[in-house]
Amino acid sequence: MAQQQEPERQKVRLGAEPSAHLHQAGAPASTCDPALIWLPEIVQRFVKSLPPNVVAGTLRLVDKATAAQFRGPQHTTIQLSQPVPHHAFAWRWAGPAATRSLTRTQREMLPLMTARNGVVANLGVLLAREDHATDPVKPSVSEAAASAGQLDVCRWLRREGCAWRGSAALEAAAKGGHEAVCEWLLDEGVPLGDAAGTAALGGHVSLMLRLLRVGRTSLPNLHRCNLMKGVAAGCNLAVLQDEHRTVFDGREVEELDDAEHELRDSVKDCLINAAITGFWSGTHTADWQAKVDWLEEQGYHRPWDACELTAASPDALPRLQWLLQRGYPVDNIGSLASSTAGAGNAAALRFLLDQEPINLLMGCYSTMHASEGGHVAVLEVLHAAGFIASVQAVKSAAGGGHLPAVAWLVERLGAAMALTDEVFAAAAGSGSMELLSWLRARGCPWDERAFAAAAEHGSEEQLEWLAEQGCPMGDDGEPYVRAAFTGSVALLECVRRLGCRWSPDGSTMTRAVHRSYMVDAYRSHEVWDGLRWLLDQGCPVDWAAAEAAAAARPAYFDGYRPMVEWLQVLREAEGLRWVAAAAREGPEGGEVVAGDISPWLDVLPWCLNQQ
Template identity: 40%
Template structure:
């Protein structure tokens, strides 16, 4: 039945019925409809509204004129709080006038309409089917409800709301979903391959968007439609620093050859990322493998920085080493609870250093706690805060300090670098012009070098007003110094892009140095020197280097070229070569090979005739890059014994096997065992045994494993810190390494004083061997030769993981 009614009255009544039937209320609040109605209140026009049954009430026209793209936040106002009035969701007899509007607002508040996450409108309740069959629309809606419930999307602080719409008037090419506040609409195509037959691909993508990032990558394995729909880079990438599903992690890293291609550095990084992800089962899986027996403070620091207390407790239980860098990582990340726990557990720390780290990161709460805990306050904390642009924190830390404690020249340089001009002027006025504590420091008192550091810091500042700071300092008599140009190129190129400085702005790389250098040198007369060219070479700033060369600066020592080569900045080498600079091809090629810069090495060999020597191959081995070594092999470069030793140091079993297969000499002194032993890398030690790498027949390998410095006089060797652990020494003995026990005992007593357990073991082994009447042990005896010995404490905490099939 069609009848005409006043728009305001009819809209409110229909809206009341509409809300009563919806399970989740839309973000289109009653204010929207009241606003739409009020615009027509003075008009006598009426609109035809189709009467529907009570079972399927529908508001046809008024909502379409509502401002959909600008949702209004609901409030609980409208009725006095003390009135005691309650709203019956089944009674809308008062849904007109002021009381009705207030009641609707209260109901909206009770349904948390002011706390939306997303609101999804699905065109699936069509009176007259248009985009699909009515049955298909109903199935899509039912499946959407089921999946939202399974994924818990309708609960929590920011719930997903869903509304079954009738016709959105733009769904002629398939059902459409509209999402707010994203203000995005997606339309379906019934002929497109679907992950789930009942659900449109666009809806599947919206639902998948609520999954954790790494879960999205596993969704691709459901079927071909999923692989096709989720084919972007972010869908194919697993971020190891985020939680990784256990079955996925086990499938990738649980196999016996899963880490053969990883270097020691990469294995430690994998441990760090896994610790930061917070999934203890994944970390236990890695620690149960011999190749991950290398425990370093970096792993503990990664867990502390990420705030993973459960991981930190487990690492402490399995005796993972820690140090000052662990607490510093937590302080740098603002993890106050982790800092408290670490210090309570006795982790080594320096409170003054922690205060400096926390101040530089801008964590005021950590700084306040450290001060309460008794951290000594000196000038480093305020200077660190100033360098990072935390002016208010700097001022807080400066309050109790005198000028002598502050270190005025260093403070001025820090403020000039990280803070804006008003802050610099305020600090300058306080500590220089007016003085504090009867100490007045002028430019002359600062000294030429200190004054140059201040203006250089301003020239390299990431703040937008760096020019104003330089000009203001020049007006105060600060000198034009070449260090300002170096700072402009060096600091800005290094920090290009996003910066942790709160006052910094986004700056594109490779153009910053030239732009500032041109302003300083060409417009304001700041000199340039070879150090500016070194900064340009270090960061690949060709334009800045060209400006230095055009200024007539002569480069004789080749330092700029070396810095460019070790970072792979081939364009810098092109520029220097075109300018006629002398380039040492052999040194540059080795520097580039250590960085695995294949293109740079290739250019140096082809253009400058860099020699293909064993030293070059050894430099490539230090990079751990198979592509670099394969290129050298193809071009006739021969490896030498040091190449194999460097490969053992890098710690990649696959690389060692490749070198052995290609005829690389292993040497006869057992040096590869030493470098792997110093790292505690059992996977490489076992690989060396499989490959038949020899060791010294006279026991020198074992003696040098005790300490590389041997029995030289104390203080006369830089090798005193290179020592293998007791577990590694026991492994060497168990594998048959020849031992000169008298020499080993002499070295251990001289070099490893205080390591009683190690000394007792060597003395006992010497006694046993002396009883056998030998000079150099050649038989196998000692402890068991397996890597599990070093993991005895870890094994108790490791839960065995059963293999699971991949998705």
């Protein structure tokens, strides 16, 4: 509502008052022409106070002159990480083909970013799409909203039936220091969990104390342990000392009861690490060295893996130097080098290589980890140290969509060695069209694995491009298996439209059922929709094999969806058997019309109710 009113307020401020003044002075009516008010110098002045997305999505639409005035890239790009005017958001994302160019990861990120920027109406646009990937009513979206302190979004999601994933939303809000969201979630019955510990991890001491007043005495040792780690990582020394005194009542070790001994044993190996590394989240404080000194004085011993955990942090170099000077143990300096390489820390890697040579195996690991992250500077350090990258490193870089790293590796290894069909398949899985085009232009070989990878991780545009380029699709229906796993009907329809075949023996459906056990409870409905689409389109089914695949799922998945019962009901239905026969020969030799088995798929709600 506020965004809709803003243009009117600007109109009054910039237009009505000057016009009234001119009329009072007896000026002619022609002086009220808006063109005399909407002057470039005036617009340039007030645009400084407008959010960037308002300029890009609203202001530039006023007229051609304004669009030309603000034609720079900072004014022509909508940033989804910031609030987007509703009209602009709806124009871009409401249409059925709006997400054709988005990869699976991008589709999943869209509702998360929208929730974080707090425009509830924009979430309504995504909800109306009825697309699993962009569906805002799922736990990860509520956690994103909570982490950004968007209380109105959290309330809207709750009204729309969004489920909570334990205490994850509360912990996300606590880490961000959003007290109002925390209070609302607690009122909604969300369990406290590790919220106090995550508030401490974020350095929000007052919120931590408020949450502890809710349930300190009822915290199990696991949450008390995480609380202590959070305090050691995100709070200063004084707070750490106070909380340590509160938990252990200022007593010596021999005075603690069994539960307190258990807690101290639980934290003895991790408090110093938490103080050094910021609980592996980069939230460490400036006085981390003082905290380490004090913890050592309290009898906490130096952990064996402190250096290795530190090596993966962004500012690893000064921390590693300090730890090594104090004699902290290093089991394998090659392992430290691998961690720094994966983190992209070239300076820390140089320091470690100067301390001690690493063997060939750890050099290969380091190269692999650097390639996965696309860290060209690290690859150059390793290359200068004599470690030659492998084809597997090229595949790793391609899997991350890192074109600069792939280009660097191809230049060092040569195209004949570096460019393989596995590399192309990995690039297809990254969803990077730029990388795929680059590889194709250099003659990189491919096979059907590339199309299958794109069906799971890529976009409709990517699938269409691969088909146009002549990429093999295979004849076993693997692209359907991959697309069904995502639950994306749009991708399934795209694969079908491009002429991909499925196995006539029913193995496509069997593999799709088997793969379904890999999803968690919060995504299971997506896979069910993918399987339903396959059945609805006449995909052949080997019922015995499909039921066996469903029954073979690990026991801890069995409670999520009674897939075996669903398949059995479908198999036993007399009408379904007729449709299965018709799928082989068609009614009177004709083709089966898509959707013929839909009535039998209506037994799905009944199956779900039997759970």
